[in-house]
Amino acid sequence: xxxxxxxxxxxxxxxxxxxxxxxxxxxxxxxxxxxxxxxxxxxxxxxxxxxxxxxxxxxxxxxxxxxxxxxxxxxxxxxxxxxxxxxxxxxxxxxxxxxxxxxxxxxxxx
Amino acid sequence: xxxxxxxxxxxxxxxxxxxxxxxxxxxxxxxxxxxxxxxxxxxxxxxxxxxxxxxxxxxxxxxxxxxxxxxxxxxxxxxxxxxxxxxxxxxxxxxxxxxxxxxxxxxxxxxxxxx
Numbered sequence: 001x002x003x004x005x006x007x008x009x010x011x012x013x014x015x016x017x018x019x020x021x022x023x024x025x026x027x028x029x030x031x032x033x034x035x036x037x038x039x040x041x042x043x044x045x046x047x048x049x050x051x052x053x054x055x056x057x058x059x060x061x062x063x064x065x066x067x068x069x070x071x072x073x074x075x076x077x078x079x080x081x082x083x084x085x086x087x088x089x090x091x092x093x094x095x096x097x098x099x100x101x102x103x104x105x106x107x108x109x110x
Numbered sequence: 111x112x113x114x115x116x117x118x119x120x121x122x123x124x125x126x127x128x129x130x131x132x133x134x135x136x137x138x139x140x141x142x143x144x145x146x147x148x149x150x151x152x153x154x155x156x157x158x159x160x161x162x163x164x165x166x167x168x169x170x171x172x173x174x175x176x177x178x179x180x181x182x183x184x185x186x187x188x189x190x191x192x193x194x195x196x197x198x199x200x201x202x203x204x205x206x207x208x209x210x211x212x213x214x215x216x217x218x219x220x221x222x223x224x225x
Contacts, residue, residue, distance in 0.1 A: 033213060035153075040199060042114075043153060045213030087153065093166050096141055096205055098214070100153040 002026040002090050004101035011107045012078055020073045020104045022088035030091040032064050032071045033098060037085045047073065048091070075106075083108045112136040116202050116217035123192055123224055131187045131220045133202030141205045142185045143214065144177065146170070146198040153201065159185065192224045 004024045012018040022032070031050035035043040049055050049064035049071060061074040075082055085105050089098040115134040123129050135142050144156040157167040157177055164177065176188045185204075189196055199221050203214040 040147070040149075040219075042201065042216040042218045043214075045215070048213055089153075093158075097143065097155045097158050097166050098145075098153075099155065102152045 002029070002092060002099040004088055004090060004099065006086075006088055006101045006104045008102070009105045009107070011109060013109050014078055014080060016078050017074065017076050018078060018106065020075075020086050020088075020106065022071045022073075022101055024069050024071075024088070024090055024101075026069075026090055026092065026099075028092070030096075032062070033089045033091060034060075034062050034073045035087045035089060035100075037087065037103070039084075043087065046086075078108045080108050080110065082106060112215065114202055114204055114215050114217035116200075116220050118220060119218065120221045121223070123222070125194060125224055126191050129189050129192055129222065131189075131200050131202075131222070133185045133187070133217055134183050135185055135202065135204030136215055137183070139204035139206050139215070141165075142177075142179070143203040143205075144187045145201045145203060145216075147201065147219075148198045156187070189222075192222075194224050197222060197224045 006022050033048045034046040037043045047062035049062050055062050059076045064071045085103040087100045087103045089100045117132045142159040145153050147153045155168045157171045158165045174190045178186050199219045201219045202217040205214045
């Protein structure tokens with residue numbers, strides 16, 4: 001099976017940079033995704049790393065190191081609206097299913 | 111922007127009753143999924159559906175669960191005899207079948223409460 005670990009909570013101030021780490025254990029996977037979820041609403045796709053390295057999408061960047069079984073999501077220029085839960089998820093299986101981590105609650109303070 | 115639509119948004123049912131949760135995936139997507147999230151917990155995979163059949167399912171997806179694509183647009187999850195522990199938010203999602211993986215689009219969910 002697969003398991004993913006993330007910090008349960010992270011707090012940062014508006015305008016700052018925050019990094020949310022994700023370590024995982026798996027026998028094989030296609031890539032690592034990140035999703036944002038506000039107040040139990042629909043998870044929203046943020047980023048996907050199929051290969052090692054950094055992927056940048058606006059204020060969000062995601063990184064993957066397969067050799068270290070580690071990835072992170074980097075959020076820059078934090079805004080109040082970034083307060084949400086962030087989940088890392090391994091894409092496993094040919095049917096593209098995802099195994100989610102337990103999520104990190106990010107609180108952005110003014 | 112294309113959306114995944116789920117109905118109803120809330121469903122309360124008595125234990126032992128059957129429920130059907132409905133989803134309309136994005137029209138040009140080929141993979142369809144059901145996930146659930148018990149309050150305060152992580153999102154859990156239930157089942158994936160491709161080419162009119164189940165492609166993968168989790169241990170949660172036992173004989174009480176079934177999925178169907180009855181027509182060209184709807185995708186349903188049926189729970190035959192609900193249990194208290196089935197209370198959760200159920201999310202439908204869809205994704206394309208291109209060579210790249212652009213991520214899922216999730217619906218807004220159906221909150222199922224079993225009493």
